[in-house]
Amino acid sequence: MRLALAEAEAAPATRDVPVGAVVVNGDGVVIASRRNERELLGDPTAHAELLALRTAAEAYGDWRLTDCTLVVTLEPCIMCAGAILAARIQTVVFGAWDEKAGAAGSLYDVLRDRRLNHRVEVIPGVEADAAARLLVEFFDDPLRRH
Numbered sequence: 001m002r003l004a005l006a007e008a009e010a011a012p013a014t015r016d017v018p019v020g021a022v023v024v025n026g027d028g029v030v031i032a033s034r035r036n037e038r039e040l041l042g043d044p045t046a047h048a049e050l051l052a053l054r055t056a057a058e059a060y061g062d063w064r065l066t067d068c069t070l071v072v073t074l075e076p077c078i079m080c081a082g083a084i085l086a087a088r089i090q091t092v093v094f095g096a097w098d099e100k101a102g103a104a105g106s107l108y109d110v111l112r113d114r115r116l117n118h119r120v121e122v123i124p125g126v127e128a129d130a131a132a133r134l135l136v137e138f139f140d141d142p143l144r145r146h
Contacts (some may be wrong), residue, residue: 001071001093001126001127003022004021005020005130007021007035008073013063014037015039016036017036017138018036018135021033021048021072022053022070023056023065024071025067025068026067028060031056031060031068032053033052033055034051034052035051035056036048047080049070049076049080049083050079050080053070053083053126056068063086063087066090068091071090071093071135073094073127074105075124076092076102081108081110082121085118088118089120090120091123092111094122094124095130104124105137
């Protein structure tokens, strides 16, 4: 989570919301580390989780990340939850809850929905205060607010 938080801390330099994500393989090796880049890339899908999944799949040489864990500073949204399921991620660890758009237990629980073909172990609240603090500071700064 510390690496994901470091990624999140770097995001505001490009006016991006401070969210960071890391993919760790089954051996505990970090294979991807990314942050939000929607503003930087002008891409609405450039969430930290999606970018990390893309980077991990490239590094892995396979889109199936079945023995991997995704660590992210903010609860994934519906779009990211769909990508997590598609990549067959085993576990998601996240920091702050997202009561407005979360899809891992707060607003929705897509990752553990028994109607879907894959379910993910979800470990919430890891370094939640640190992750939430980055978001609050970002949105409280009138120069960064959108």
